[in-house]
Amino acid sequence: MNSARAPGEFVAWRRALDRHPGTLVAGGVLLLIALASLVVPALSPYDYYTPQLDLVSRPPMLHGGHLLGTDPLGRDLLIRVLWGCRISLLIALVASLISVLLGVLWGALAGYTGGRTDALMMRAVDVLYSVPFVPFVIVLTMLFGRALWLMFVAIGAVSWLDIARIVRGEALALKRRDFIDAARVAGVHGARMIGRHIVPNLLGVVIIYATLTVPTVILFEAFMSFLGLGVRVPLASLGSLIADGASDMQAHPHLLLVPAAVLATIVYCFNFVGDGLRDLLDPHDRT
Amino acid sequence: MSTAGAGSSATDGATLLQLSGLRLQYATRAGTLEALAGIDLEIRTGECVGIVGESGSGKTALLLSILGLLPPAARIAGSIRYRGLELLGLRAAELNRIRGTRIAMVFQDPMSALNPCMRIIDQLSEVSRVHRGLARRAAEGRALTMLQAVHIGEPARIARQYPHQLSGGMRQRVMIAMALMAEPELILADEPTTALDVTVQAQVLSVLQELRAHSGAALLLVTHDLGIVAQLADRVGVMRSGRLLELADCQTLFEQPREAYTQSLLASVPRLELPA
């Protein structure tokens, strides 16, 4: 009875994906947006910064060349929005990467080492948790001026805390499992143990939380830009576009609705993908 | 302690349970899984029938079908007659009555069968109060008597505890006590001692035998352990892949097994070489 082989990993993934068509669609949409934001601005005759004062704040038009209309400076909204996507996605991915790397290392080390080291490391996380985010970013902006890289650092520096906690909890649970004991008996310890046995078995959880962190990060950034702390003009992020559009909401609603709709779509899709990944990876993990 | 099951006399050799052409299928994502492929089995009053098989043979599915404890995805066909009454398709209320008073079950894992939030005494007396309409005091008295019958020391103290406070062997005996509270004619037991230590297993089996002798209840015992079956069963059936391969008198099965599978099962059983 026990000699039946479980299906290979790849087959299991394929079958699971079939059960979650929504995840595939969401993933596809994200990919499409990302591709569009990279490719379309290169193909378009318009750029995101040259003002055209004779075409100010036009609504979306099918034939006039500006598919989504123009902004108060006559710049093509479609291109602006796509550039905004580029920026938002870039920040999201880089900041998430920073937070994941930092969070995983911190949490895995704390969880596996245990004892006083663990206590110290997690107390540090608790302290940082209590730092209010917005004033923190404001201080950073005052010190370093408004710059794109500042967004990466600021956001990455804050979102790693959640991941650290999750990873530490998982590492604690992993530590008790038989195969870790077996590795110890084989002489494995320290960096090798954490790198080869602890972290790879956490990855499922990490990927899930990373994809769920991304929308949070995007919204953070949008909020920062909305407050005027984010990217510098003439660069735009979805947040700054929303901010700009909000001030002109009544007269030209498209200026708000378009970037807001795109932001909502991106966030929604990331959440969907994260949920799908959780279903995919969790039962597989708990062998 | 009362003797015979409700109604009829204990060991008149009448047929208690008759399974005819019992088929069970589960609809799964991977297609239809056939758990039982046509089982014919008869159990008479007072006898002990052991069903042995490895994991996946369908032996647990057999017990669950009799009691109607299958998941909704299960499709069942054939006939299960209890004293002539067809159980398949029976109304829920009727089935409940039979489950409560005529047929009882002892599960493999007592922790999942016992309510963790109820004291032992309450769970035991519940059976009497619901199915026999006894008053609380009388029901509790019966419960204590039953705990003594399963050789639980200090029954009054144990009765006031919760399941998680008891050891595995004790929980299993409490389950047997609970099964017997209903004065059943037929007890179904699914691997009742698999999770227990050897010395505790011996205790539990001894209790089962003693109580059966006393009450005359029939026992359908499902296990993978041929040693237990050798000790308790009058007749033995061997199951494999949802089929009942062989059904014979206990002695005959062990000494002159007909099927090759039975022979290989017997050969693979570890035997302790003890002085005679």
Place this chain on the structure above:
Amino acid sequence: MSRNPYRTSATALSVRALAVSYAVRHAGRSVRLRALEGVGFDLGPAETLGIVGESGSGKSSLARALLRLIPVEAGSVRLGDADLLALRGAALRQVRARLQMVFQDGIAALDPRQRVRDALEEPLAVLRPELTPLERQARVRAMLARVGLEAAHLERFPHELSGGQAQRIGIARALVVEPGVLICDEPLSSLDVSIRAQITTLLRTLRDQSGLSMIFISHDLPAVQQLCDRVLVLYLGRIMEIAACDSLFRAAQHPYTRALLQSVPVPDPRAARARRIVPLAGEIPSSLSPPSGCVFRTRCPYAVARCAEEAPALRRLGESEVACHRAGEI
């Protein structure tokens, strides 16, 4: 027959007065649970010692303590000339190549994200760093063949293995570094009955080929009888009896051992019904509050007043050692 580089005529493993305890939460307070008390025995070269016991006997704690996976409260363990309990860090890791373990659940003992190939090479990479990758691979392949598996299994992941295959891999992993002592912690209990005989045979073959000393922990008495030279019986963390395998199964001296042997179901209806066994009364006591004196007295049919006052020491009785005041009389 491959030469075991650690085979000497000296005692392979020597344990004295081992005590292991855990801190647990009970009724809201933190108390110490004594899992092992005063455990001592010698393991000779190429000898197989069986350790039997039921729940609460401490046998798993013994395995883990010997391998330094859990802290030891008192006692000493000598592996050849090395004081195992005094070593730490790099020195301890050096000794690991000499003492290995096969775990209870073969699949759980493998990293779910590691292929079999990596799981088998890892002990060599860590404990025998002087080997080249090619040499490692050659040893892994050889070991795989010895446990009866094929090269195709190297690429599999643990969830693609059956219980029996996973256990063979566990054995291969333990033996690939050529230890002198192997501890098997209930290696059969998570396997189907039909597979157990295969694994028992495999262990015997490998042991005979290499002159390995082995500690075989199990509650499966027939398997112990097949494999072991001597048997040690544990009850509630204390040794009840140590005897040669034949002596134990033929004429056990300790009341608990006798009860244990009697309780094993016999797959023969005639014999089973002919036996008039009286099962042990009572329950296995809680390790949190063990009975005074002899821990077995609460269930022992031969207990007298002295048993409650004084814990019996392990003393010689013929060829065996028994911890019972009344051994020899009963």
